[in-house]
Amino acid sequence: MFAAIWHSSLPRVVPLGMAFLAIQKTLFVEIQPFGVIVQVVMAFAAAAGVVGGPERGAITGFVLGLIFDLSTGSPLGSTSIAMGVAGYAAGWLDVIRIDTNWWLAAIFVGVGSGIGEFLVPVIRRFVGEENAFTPDLATVIPVVAVSAAVLSLVLVPTARWALRIEPPVWKTPRE
Protein backbone atom coordinates (compact mmCIF):
# COMPACT_ATOMS: atom_id res chain seq x y z
CA MET A 1 0.00 0.00 0.00
CA PHE A 2 2.80 2.36 0.94
CA ALA A 3 4.64 1.41 -2.21
CA ALA A 4 1.54 2.25 -4.22
CA ILE A 5 1.29 5.65 -2.57
CA TRP A 6 5.00 6.23 -3.03
CA HIS A 7 4.80 5.49 -6.72
CA SER A 8 1.68 7.57 -7.18
CA SER A 9 1.71 11.28 -7.86
CA LEU A 10 0.86 12.20 -4.24
CA PRO A 11 4.45 12.51 -2.94
CA ARG A 12 5.04 15.15 -5.59
CA VAL A 13 1.64 16.83 -5.67
CA VAL A 14 1.31 17.44 -1.93
CA PRO A 15 4.65 19.24 -1.34
CA LEU A 16 4.23 21.18 -4.56
CA GLY A 17 0.70 22.18 -3.53
CA MET A 18 1.98 23.34 -0.16
CA ALA A 19 4.76 25.32 -1.82
CA PHE A 20 2.33 26.99 -4.23
CA LEU A 21 -0.05 27.73 -1.36
CA ALA A 22 2.81 29.30 0.60
CA ILE A 23 3.64 31.49 -2.40
CA GLN A 24 -0.01 32.42 -2.74
CA LYS A 25 -0.19 33.35 0.94
CA THR A 26 2.95 35.47 0.83
CA LEU A 27 3.74 36.86 -2.60
CA PHE A 28 0.27 37.14 -4.10
CA VAL A 29 -1.24 38.61 -0.99
CA GLU A 30 1.05 41.58 -1.58
CA ILE A 31 0.87 41.61 -5.36
CA GLN A 32 -2.81 41.77 -6.14
CA PRO A 33 -3.71 42.69 -9.71
CA PHE A 34 -6.93 44.72 -9.57
CA GLY A 35 -7.20 43.91 -5.87
CA VAL A 36 -7.58 40.17 -6.50
CA ILE A 37 -5.44 37.43 -4.98
CA VAL A 38 -4.08 35.24 -7.74
CA GLN A 39 -5.17 31.65 -7.11
CA VAL A 40 -1.98 29.73 -7.81
CA VAL A 41 -3.23 26.50 -6.25
CA MET A 42 -6.42 26.61 -8.28
CA ALA A 43 -4.36 27.18 -11.43
CA PHE A 44 -2.14 24.23 -10.51
CA ALA A 45 -5.22 22.02 -10.18
CA ALA A 46 -6.40 23.14 -13.61
CA ALA A 47 -2.93 22.58 -15.06
CA ALA A 48 -2.98 19.05 -13.66
CA GLY A 49 -6.24 18.52 -15.49
CA VAL A 50 -4.79 19.79 -18.74
CA VAL A 51 -1.87 17.38 -18.66
CA GLY A 52 -3.58 14.44 -16.97
CA GLY A 53 -7.14 14.52 -18.19
CA PRO A 54 -10.42 15.05 -16.34
CA GLU A 55 -10.09 12.24 -13.79
CA ARG A 56 -6.53 12.91 -12.70
CA GLY A 57 -7.29 16.63 -12.73
CA ALA A 58 -10.26 16.11 -10.44
CA ILE A 59 -8.28 13.93 -8.02
CA THR A 60 -5.37 16.37 -7.94
CA GLY A 61 -7.76 19.27 -7.45
CA PHE A 62 -9.45 17.40 -4.63
CA VAL A 63 -6.13 16.86 -2.83
CA LEU A 64 -5.04 20.47 -3.39
CA GLY A 65 -8.41 21.67 -2.11
CA LEU A 66 -7.95 19.68 1.07
CA ILE A 67 -4.55 21.32 1.55
CA PHE A 68 -6.12 24.73 0.99
CA ASP A 69 -8.95 24.05 3.46
CA LEU A 70 -6.58 22.74 6.11
CA SER A 71 -4.55 25.91 5.81
CA THR A 72 -7.23 28.57 5.63
CA GLY A 73 -9.73 27.14 8.10
CA SER A 74 -12.58 26.97 5.60
CA PRO A 75 -14.85 23.92 5.96
CA LEU A 76 -12.83 20.89 4.95
CA GLY A 77 -13.92 19.73 1.53
CA SER A 78 -15.49 22.99 0.38
CA THR A 79 -12.53 24.14 -1.70
CA SER A 80 -11.92 20.54 -2.76
CA ILE A 81 -15.11 20.64 -4.78
CA ALA A 82 -14.14 23.90 -6.47
CA MET A 83 -10.60 22.79 -7.30
CA GLY A 84 -11.75 19.31 -8.28
CA VAL A 85 -14.19 20.79 -10.76
CA ALA A 86 -11.48 23.17 -11.99
CA GLY A 87 -9.19 20.22 -12.72
CA TYR A 88 -12.02 18.23 -14.24
CA ALA A 89 -13.13 21.06 -16.53
CA ALA A 90 -9.60 21.88 -17.67
CA GLY A 91 -8.98 18.19 -18.27
CA TRP A 92 -11.40 18.12 -21.16
CA LEU A 93 -8.64 19.60 -23.27
CA ASP A 94 -6.91 16.27 -22.99
CA VAL A 95 -10.04 14.58 -24.29
CA ILE A 96 -10.87 16.83 -27.22
CA ARG A 97 -7.32 17.41 -28.44
CA ILE A 98 -4.53 14.93 -28.97
CA ASP A 99 -1.79 17.43 -29.60
CA THR A 100 -1.85 20.17 -27.00
CA ASN A 101 -0.03 23.37 -27.68
CA TRP A 102 0.87 25.95 -25.05
CA TRP A 103 -1.77 28.56 -25.84
CA LEU A 104 -4.59 26.05 -25.89
CA ALA A 105 -3.39 24.73 -22.54
CA ALA A 106 -3.31 28.29 -21.21
CA ILE A 107 -6.90 28.88 -22.31
CA PHE A 108 -8.12 25.70 -20.66
CA VAL A 109 -6.22 26.39 -17.45
CA GLY A 110 -7.80 29.85 -17.39
CA VAL A 111 -11.29 28.54 -18.05
CA GLY A 112 -10.92 25.78 -15.47
CA SER A 113 -9.67 28.21 -12.84
CA GLY A 114 -12.50 30.62 -13.64
CA ILE A 115 -15.07 27.87 -13.19
CA GLY A 116 -13.45 26.79 -9.92
CA GLU A 117 -13.34 30.34 -8.57
CA PHE A 118 -16.99 30.84 -9.48
CA LEU A 119 -17.87 27.71 -7.52
CA VAL A 120 -16.26 28.99 -4.31
CA PRO A 121 -19.10 31.41 -3.41
CA VAL A 122 -21.65 28.88 -4.69
CA ILE A 123 -20.36 26.31 -2.22
CA ARG A 124 -20.18 28.89 0.55
CA ARG A 125 -23.83 29.66 -0.13
CA PHE A 126 -24.65 25.96 0.13
CA VAL A 127 -22.94 25.65 3.50
CA GLY A 128 -25.16 28.39 4.86
CA GLU A 129 -23.22 31.54 4.10
CA GLU A 130 -25.35 34.61 3.54
CA ASN A 131 -24.26 37.25 1.05
CA ALA A 132 -21.77 34.87 -0.51
CA PHE A 133 -22.11 36.55 -3.87
CA THR A 134 -20.46 39.93 -3.82
CA PRO A 135 -20.34 42.45 -6.64
CA ASP A 136 -16.56 42.14 -6.93
CA LEU A 137 -17.03 38.56 -8.17
CA ALA A 138 -17.31 40.07 -11.63
CA THR A 139 -13.72 41.25 -11.23
CA VAL A 140 -12.38 38.30 -9.29
CA ILE A 141 -13.28 35.56 -11.77
CA PRO A 142 -11.76 37.16 -14.91
CA VAL A 143 -8.60 38.17 -13.06
CA VAL A 144 -8.17 34.69 -11.58
CA ALA A 145 -8.78 33.13 -14.99
CA VAL A 146 -6.35 35.38 -16.86
CA SER A 147 -3.65 35.09 -14.21
CA ALA A 148 -4.04 31.30 -14.24
CA ALA A 149 -3.64 31.32 -18.00
CA VAL A 150 -0.40 33.27 -17.65
CA LEU A 151 0.86 31.01 -14.87
CA SER A 152 0.08 27.95 -16.96
CA LEU A 153 3.34 28.49 -18.82
CA VAL A 154 5.09 27.39 -15.64
CA LEU A 155 2.39 25.28 -14.04
CA VAL A 156 1.69 22.93 -16.96
CA PRO A 157 5.28 21.57 -17.12
CA THR A 158 5.33 21.42 -13.32
CA ALA A 159 2.07 19.50 -13.26
CA ARG A 160 3.43 17.16 -15.90
CA TRP A 161 6.40 16.39 -13.67
CA ALA A 162 4.20 16.05 -10.58
CA LEU A 163 1.86 13.59 -12.28
CA ARG A 164 4.79 11.66 -13.81
CA ILE A 165 3.56 12.26 -17.33
CA GLU A 166 6.15 12.24 -20.07
CA PRO A 167 6.21 15.40 -22.17
CA PRO A 168 4.97 14.97 -25.72
CA VAL A 169 7.70 13.96 -28.11
CA TRP A 170 7.66 15.75 -31.39
CA LYS A 171 9.02 13.68 -34.21
CA THR A 172 9.98 15.10 -37.53
CA PRO A 173 8.49 13.13 -40.40
CA ARG A 174 11.16 11.39 -42.41
CA GLU A 175 11.64 12.68 -45.82
Add this chain to the structure above:
Amino acid sequence: MLILLLTSIMLITIDLRGNALLDAARSGFDYAFRPFEVAADVVTQPVERIWVGVTQVDDLRAENEELRRQLDQQRADQISNQNALAENQELRALLNLDSLADLDKVPCTSIGVSASNDLQVVEIDCGSSDGVSEGMPVINQAGLVGRITRVYPETSVVMLITDLSYHVEVKIVSEAEPDDEVGPLSTSPSGFPLDSLPGIADDLSSTTSSSTTTTSPFFVTTTSSTTTTTLPATSTTSGLPGVVPGSGAVPGDITGTPTSSTSSTSTTTTSTLPPVTRETGVLDGYGEGSLPRVRLIDDSVQFGTIRIGDQILTTGGRNSLAPPNIPIGVVANIIDNPGVAGRQFEIQPGADINRLNSLLVLLYQPSTELGGG
Protein backbone atom coordinates in the same frame (compact mmCIF):
# COMPACT_ATOMS: atom_id res chain seq x y z
CA MET B 1 -15.74 12.64 -9.93
CA LEU B 2 -19.00 11.71 -8.23
CA ILE B 3 -17.12 9.87 -5.48
CA LEU B 4 -14.94 12.92 -4.88
CA LEU B 5 -18.01 15.13 -4.76
CA LEU B 6 -19.73 12.90 -2.21
CA THR B 7 -16.53 12.66 -0.17
CA SER B 8 -16.26 16.45 -0.12
CA ILE B 9 -19.87 16.84 0.98
CA MET B 10 -19.33 14.28 3.72
CA LEU B 11 -16.20 16.07 4.90
CA ILE B 12 -17.98 19.43 4.93
CA THR B 13 -20.82 17.97 6.98
CA ILE B 14 -18.49 16.38 9.49
CA ASP B 15 -16.35 19.51 9.76
CA LEU B 16 -19.28 21.87 10.23
CA ARG B 17 -20.62 19.66 13.01
CA GLY B 18 -17.25 19.76 14.72
CA ASN B 19 -14.86 16.87 14.78
CA ALA B 20 -11.82 16.42 17.00
CA LEU B 21 -10.00 14.32 14.41
CA LEU B 22 -10.27 17.00 11.74
CA ASP B 23 -9.20 19.65 14.23
CA ALA B 24 -6.15 17.56 15.05
CA ALA B 25 -5.44 17.20 11.34
CA ARG B 26 -5.60 20.97 10.95
CA SER B 27 -3.27 21.42 13.87
CA GLY B 28 -0.81 18.91 12.46
CA PHE B 29 -0.97 20.48 9.02
CA ASP B 30 -0.27 23.85 10.59
CA TYR B 31 3.03 22.51 11.92
CA ALA B 32 3.91 20.89 8.61
CA PHE B 33 3.01 23.96 6.58
CA ARG B 34 4.92 26.48 8.70
CA PRO B 35 8.36 25.80 7.11
CA PHE B 36 6.88 26.22 3.64
CA GLU B 37 5.37 29.54 4.60
CA VAL B 38 8.54 30.84 6.23
CA ALA B 39 10.63 29.76 3.23
CA ALA B 40 8.21 31.34 0.78
CA ASP B 41 8.20 34.53 2.81
CA VAL B 42 11.98 34.74 2.69
CA VAL B 43 12.23 33.89 -0.99
CA THR B 44 9.47 36.21 -2.19
CA GLN B 45 10.33 39.19 -0.01
CA PRO B 46 12.68 40.83 -2.54
CA VAL B 47 9.99 40.56 -5.21
CA GLU B 48 7.42 42.03 -2.86
CA ARG B 49 9.72 44.93 -2.02
CA ILE B 50 10.34 45.69 -5.67
CA TRP B 51 6.63 45.57 -6.36
CA VAL B 52 5.81 47.84 -3.43
CA GLY B 53 8.61 50.18 -4.42
CA VAL B 54 7.36 50.47 -7.97
CA THR B 55 3.64 50.67 -7.37
CA GLN B 56 3.16 52.30 -4.01
CA VAL B 57 5.90 54.82 -3.46
CA ASP B 58 3.73 57.86 -4.16
CA ASP B 59 0.92 56.57 -2.00
CA LEU B 60 3.35 55.79 0.80
CA ARG B 61 4.83 59.28 0.68
CA ALA B 62 1.40 60.85 0.87
CA GLU B 63 0.40 58.51 3.63
CA ASN B 64 3.58 59.28 5.52
CA GLU B 65 2.79 62.98 5.42
CA GLU B 66 -0.74 62.34 6.58
CA LEU B 67 0.41 60.07 9.38
CA ARG B 68 2.92 62.63 10.60
CA ARG B 69 0.16 65.21 10.71
CA GLN B 70 -2.08 62.82 12.61
CA LEU B 71 0.74 61.97 14.99
CA ASP B 72 1.18 65.61 15.87
CA GLN B 73 -2.54 65.91 16.41
CA GLN B 74 -2.68 62.80 18.55
CA ARG B 75 0.24 63.82 20.69
CA ALA B 76 -1.72 66.90 21.56
CA ASP B 77 -4.79 64.85 22.37
CA GLN B 78 -2.96 62.18 24.31
CA ILE B 79 -2.49 64.12 27.49
CA SER B 80 -6.12 65.09 27.79
CA ASN B 81 -7.22 61.58 26.87
CA GLN B 82 -5.05 59.98 29.52
CA ASN B 83 -6.55 62.29 32.07
CA ALA B 84 -10.07 61.49 30.93
CA LEU B 85 -9.30 57.76 30.90
CA ALA B 86 -8.00 57.80 34.44
CA GLU B 87 -11.03 59.71 35.56
CA ASN B 88 -13.34 57.32 33.72
CA GLN B 89 -11.75 54.25 35.25
CA GLU B 90 -11.99 55.78 38.67
CA LEU B 91 -15.66 56.53 38.22
CA ARG B 92 -16.34 53.09 36.74
CA ALA B 93 -14.65 51.50 39.70
CA LEU B 94 -16.89 53.49 41.98
CA LEU B 95 -19.97 52.16 40.19
CA ASN B 96 -18.57 48.61 39.78
CA LEU B 97 -19.00 48.81 36.02
CA ASP B 98 -17.27 46.37 33.71
CA SER B 99 -14.46 47.81 31.73
CA LEU B 100 -12.10 46.55 29.07
CA ALA B 101 -9.32 47.26 31.53
CA ASP B 102 -10.68 44.44 33.69
CA LEU B 103 -10.17 41.85 30.94
CA ASP B 104 -6.92 40.01 30.48
CA LYS B 105 -5.36 40.53 27.08
CA VAL B 106 -2.83 38.57 25.08
CA PRO B 107 -0.61 40.61 22.76
CA CYS B 108 -0.22 38.93 19.38
CA THR B 109 1.21 39.67 15.98
CA SER B 110 -0.37 39.04 12.61
CA ILE B 111 1.73 36.45 10.77
CA GLY B 112 -0.36 35.78 7.69
CA VAL B 113 -3.47 36.68 5.81
CA SER B 114 -5.99 34.69 3.88
CA ALA B 115 -5.01 33.36 0.50
CA SER B 116 -8.63 33.37 -0.57
CA ASN B 117 -10.60 36.11 -2.25
CA ASP B 118 -13.64 35.15 -0.19
CA LEU B 119 -12.36 34.59 3.33
CA GLN B 120 -11.40 37.64 5.33
CA VAL B 121 -9.13 36.11 7.95
CA VAL B 122 -5.67 36.66 9.37
CA GLU B 123 -3.41 34.32 11.24
CA ILE B 124 -1.83 35.39 14.52
CA ASP B 125 1.03 33.98 16.55
CA CYS B 126 -1.04 33.21 19.65
CA GLY B 127 -2.72 29.92 20.27
CA SER B 128 -4.28 27.72 22.88
CA SER B 129 -0.99 27.65 24.79
CA ASP B 130 -1.47 31.39 25.39
CA GLY B 131 -5.01 30.91 26.70
CA VAL B 132 -6.69 31.83 23.43
CA SER B 133 -9.85 29.98 22.52
CA GLU B 134 -12.53 30.19 19.86
CA GLY B 135 -14.90 33.13 19.93
CA MET B 136 -12.61 35.57 21.72
CA PRO B 137 -12.68 39.10 20.33
CA VAL B 138 -9.56 40.61 18.83
CA ILE B 139 -8.80 44.31 18.94
CA ASN B 140 -6.01 46.71 18.20
CA GLN B 141 -5.38 50.27 19.25
CA ALA B 142 -8.05 51.53 16.87
CA GLY B 143 -10.84 49.18 17.86
CA LEU B 144 -12.45 45.85 17.12
CA VAL B 145 -10.72 43.74 14.49
CA GLY B 146 -12.58 40.41 14.58
CA ARG B 147 -12.94 37.18 16.47
CA ILE B 148 -11.03 33.96 16.87
CA THR B 149 -12.45 31.16 14.71
CA ARG B 150 -9.74 28.53 14.78
CA VAL B 151 -7.23 27.83 17.52
CA TYR B 152 -4.08 25.79 17.22
CA PRO B 153 -1.43 25.30 19.89
CA GLU B 154 0.79 28.13 18.68
CA THR B 155 -1.36 30.05 16.22
CA SER B 156 -4.95 31.12 15.70
CA VAL B 157 -7.14 32.28 12.86
CA VAL B 158 -8.99 35.57 13.25
CA MET B 159 -12.14 36.23 11.24
CA LEU B 160 -12.12 39.94 10.43
CA ILE B 161 -15.16 42.17 10.84
CA THR B 162 -15.27 42.48 7.06
CA ASP B 163 -15.83 38.74 6.53
CA LEU B 164 -19.18 37.72 5.16
CA SER B 165 -19.71 35.44 8.15
CA TYR B 166 -19.02 38.08 10.77
CA HIS B 167 -21.93 39.45 12.76
CA VAL B 168 -21.86 41.31 16.06
CA GLU B 169 -24.39 43.33 17.99
CA VAL B 170 -23.58 46.99 18.05
CA LYS B 171 -24.97 50.32 19.14
CA ILE B 172 -24.78 53.59 17.33
CA VAL B 173 -23.86 56.37 19.66
CA SER B 174 -25.09 59.64 18.32
CA GLU B 175 -24.16 62.81 20.06
CA ALA B 176 -26.55 65.71 19.96
CA GLU B 177 -25.67 68.64 17.76
CA PRO B 178 -23.81 71.25 19.77
CA ASP B 179 -26.31 73.92 18.85
CA ASP B 180 -29.37 71.81 19.49
CA GLU B 181 -30.07 73.09 22.91
CA VAL B 182 -27.51 75.02 24.76
CA GLY B 183 -28.16 76.84 27.89
CA PRO B 184 -26.63 77.89 31.13
CA LEU B 185 -26.14 75.08 33.56
CA SER B 186 -26.84 74.98 37.20
CA THR B 187 -23.98 74.92 39.57
CA SER B 188 -23.28 73.15 42.75
CA PRO B 189 -20.47 73.18 45.26
CA SER B 190 -17.56 71.20 44.07
CA GLY B 191 -13.85 71.13 44.37
CA PHE B 192 -13.42 69.68 40.87
CA PRO B 193 -10.90 72.03 39.29
CA LEU B 194 -11.42 72.88 35.66
CA ASP B 195 -7.65 72.79 35.19
CA SER B 196 -7.74 69.03 35.65
CA LEU B 197 -9.40 68.66 32.31
CA PRO B 198 -6.67 69.81 29.94
CA GLY B 199 -7.80 70.12 26.40
CA ILE B 200 -11.39 70.34 27.36
CA ALA B 201 -10.84 73.62 29.11
CA ASP B 202 -9.17 74.85 25.95
CA ASP B 203 -12.29 74.02 24.02
CA LEU B 204 -14.34 76.51 25.91
CA SER B 205 -14.76 78.80 23.01
CA SER B 206 -17.34 81.20 24.37
CA THR B 207 -16.40 82.10 27.86
CA THR B 208 -17.96 84.85 29.86
CA SER B 209 -15.30 85.39 32.38
CA SER B 210 -17.03 88.18 34.16
CA SER B 211 -20.11 86.17 34.75
CA THR B 212 -20.61 83.72 37.52
CA THR B 213 -21.34 80.99 35.01
CA THR B 214 -19.29 79.78 32.09
CA THR B 215 -21.09 78.27 29.14
CA SER B 216 -19.81 76.58 26.03
CA PRO B 217 -21.27 75.16 22.87
CA PHE B 218 -19.80 71.84 23.91
CA PHE B 219 -21.93 71.83 27.02
CA VAL B 220 -25.23 70.47 25.90
CA THR B 221 -28.34 69.78 27.85
CA THR B 222 -31.58 68.48 26.49
CA THR B 223 -33.81 68.06 29.45
CA SER B 224 -34.09 69.37 32.89
CA SER B 225 -32.80 66.08 34.22
CA THR B 226 -29.23 67.15 33.78
CA THR B 227 -27.38 65.92 36.79
CA THR B 228 -24.95 67.87 38.80
CA THR B 229 -21.65 66.42 39.83
CA THR B 230 -20.56 67.13 43.30
CA LEU B 231 -16.96 66.42 43.97
CA PRO B 232 -15.70 67.40 47.39
CA ALA B 233 -12.48 69.27 47.20
CA THR B 234 -10.45 66.76 49.15
CA SER B 235 -12.23 63.57 48.24
CA THR B 236 -11.96 61.29 45.28
CA THR B 237 -15.52 60.05 45.53
CA SER B 238 -18.16 61.68 43.49
CA GLY B 239 -21.41 61.18 41.72
CA LEU B 240 -20.98 60.23 38.15
CA PRO B 241 -21.46 62.97 35.59
CA GLY B 242 -24.37 62.37 33.38
CA VAL B 243 -26.14 59.80 35.48
CA VAL B 244 -29.85 60.27 35.34
CA PRO B 245 -31.30 58.64 38.42
CA GLY B 246 -33.73 55.91 37.61
CA SER B 247 -33.11 56.05 33.90
CA GLY B 248 -30.47 53.40 33.86
CA ALA B 249 -28.39 55.55 31.57
CA VAL B 250 -24.76 55.46 32.50
CA PRO B 251 -22.20 57.60 30.79
CA GLY B 252 -19.89 54.73 30.42
CA ASP B 253 -18.58 55.84 27.10
CA ILE B 254 -15.49 57.73 27.88
CA THR B 255 -15.53 59.38 24.53
CA GLY B 256 -18.35 61.63 25.55
CA THR B 257 -17.42 65.26 25.79
CA PRO B 258 -17.74 66.46 29.34
CA THR B 259 -19.85 69.51 29.84
CA SER B 260 -19.38 71.84 32.66
CA SER B 261 -19.90 75.26 33.93
CA THR B 262 -17.89 76.95 36.58
CA SER B 263 -18.47 79.76 38.95
CA SER B 264 -16.23 82.73 39.03
CA THR B 265 -14.53 81.46 42.13
CA SER B 266 -13.66 78.15 40.45
CA THR B 267 -14.92 76.31 43.46
CA THR B 268 -18.24 75.45 41.90
CA THR B 269 -18.41 73.09 38.94
CA THR B 270 -21.19 71.25 37.24
CA SER B 271 -20.32 68.44 34.87
CA THR B 272 -22.74 66.81 32.50
CA LEU B 273 -22.14 64.58 29.54
CA PRO B 274 -23.89 65.33 26.26
CA PRO B 275 -27.03 63.30 25.72
CA VAL B 276 -26.51 60.36 23.45
CA THR B 277 -28.92 58.42 21.34
CA ARG B 278 -28.21 54.77 21.15
CA GLU B 279 -29.71 52.60 18.45
CA THR B 280 -29.06 48.89 18.61
CA GLY B 281 -28.29 46.90 15.52
CA VAL B 282 -26.23 44.12 14.03
CA LEU B 283 -23.02 44.70 12.15
CA ASP B 284 -22.53 42.40 9.16
CA GLY B 285 -19.34 41.94 7.18
CA TYR B 286 -19.70 42.47 3.42
CA GLY B 287 -16.46 41.01 2.16
CA GLU B 288 -13.26 42.47 0.85
CA GLY B 289 -13.56 45.88 -0.71
CA SER B 290 -16.90 46.60 0.93
CA LEU B 291 -17.50 48.35 4.20
CA PRO B 292 -19.34 46.46 6.95
CA ARG B 293 -22.94 47.49 7.41
CA VAL B 294 -25.19 47.92 10.39
CA ARG B 295 -28.85 47.02 10.14
CA LEU B 296 -31.05 48.16 12.95
CA ILE B 297 -32.96 45.61 14.97
CA ASP B 298 -35.87 47.89 15.62
CA ASP B 299 -37.19 49.40 12.43
CA SER B 300 -39.18 52.07 14.20
CA VAL B 301 -36.25 54.02 15.53
CA GLN B 302 -35.75 57.69 15.01
CA PHE B 303 -33.57 57.57 11.96
CA GLY B 304 -33.00 61.24 11.96
CA THR B 305 -30.84 60.97 15.01
CA ILE B 306 -28.16 58.93 13.26
CA ARG B 307 -25.68 60.86 11.21
CA ILE B 308 -22.48 60.25 9.30
CA GLY B 309 -19.63 60.25 11.76
CA ASP B 310 -21.56 58.72 14.63
CA GLN B 311 -19.63 56.20 16.68
CA ILE B 312 -20.26 52.45 16.53
CA LEU B 313 -19.57 50.46 19.68
CA THR B 314 -20.25 46.89 20.72
CA THR B 315 -23.27 46.44 22.92
CA GLY B 316 -22.02 43.56 25.02
CA GLY B 317 -24.57 41.48 26.84
CA ARG B 318 -25.02 37.82 27.61
CA ASN B 319 -25.20 36.58 24.04
CA SER B 320 -22.87 39.07 22.46
CA LEU B 321 -19.61 37.98 20.88
CA ALA B 322 -17.73 40.88 22.41
CA PRO B 323 -17.73 42.82 25.67
CA PRO B 324 -19.45 46.20 25.68
CA ASN B 325 -18.11 49.51 24.48
CA ILE B 326 -15.36 48.36 22.15
CA PRO B 327 -15.15 51.00 19.43
CA ILE B 328 -15.61 49.62 15.92
CA GLY B 329 -15.73 52.67 13.71
CA VAL B 330 -17.95 55.46 12.51
CA VAL B 331 -20.93 55.74 10.23
CA ALA B 332 -19.55 56.42 6.74
CA ASN B 333 -22.67 56.20 4.59
CA ILE B 334 -26.38 55.91 5.06
CA ILE B 335 -28.08 53.57 2.62
CA ASP B 336 -31.78 53.80 1.98
CA ASN B 337 -32.99 50.43 0.84
CA PRO B 338 -36.40 50.28 -0.75
CA GLY B 339 -39.02 47.95 0.67
CA VAL B 340 -38.68 46.06 3.88
CA ALA B 341 -34.90 46.03 3.98
CA GLY B 342 -34.95 49.34 5.75
CA ARG B 343 -32.12 51.74 6.27
CA GLN B 344 -28.56 50.47 6.63
CA PHE B 345 -25.39 52.20 7.67
CA GLU B 346 -22.00 51.59 6.13
CA ILE B 347 -19.29 51.61 8.75
CA GLN B 348 -15.74 52.80 8.31
CA PRO B 349 -13.78 50.60 10.72
CA GLY B 350 -11.39 52.37 13.05
CA ALA B 351 -8.83 49.61 12.58
CA ASP B 352 -7.05 49.46 9.22
CA ILE B 353 -8.08 45.92 8.35
CA ASN B 354 -5.63 45.68 5.47
CA ARG B 355 -2.60 46.49 7.58
CA LEU B 356 -2.90 44.63 10.81
CA ASN B 357 0.22 44.02 12.82
CA SER B 358 0.00 44.22 16.60
CA LEU B 359 -3.23 42.82 17.97
CA LEU B 360 -4.73 42.06 21.35
CA VAL B 361 -6.87 39.04 22.06
CA LEU B 362 -9.33 39.77 24.84
CA LEU B 363 -9.65 36.73 27.06
CA TYR B 364 -13.40 37.13 27.03
CA GLN B 365 -15.37 34.01 26.30
CA PRO B 366 -18.80 34.72 24.83
CA SER B 367 -21.51 32.59 26.38
CA THR B 368 -22.45 31.36 22.92
CA GLU B 369 -19.04 29.70 22.64
CA LEU B 370 -19.22 27.98 26.00
CA GLY B 371 -21.55 25.29 24.78
CA GLY B 372 -25.19 25.07 25.50
CA GLY B 373 -25.41 28.81 25.22
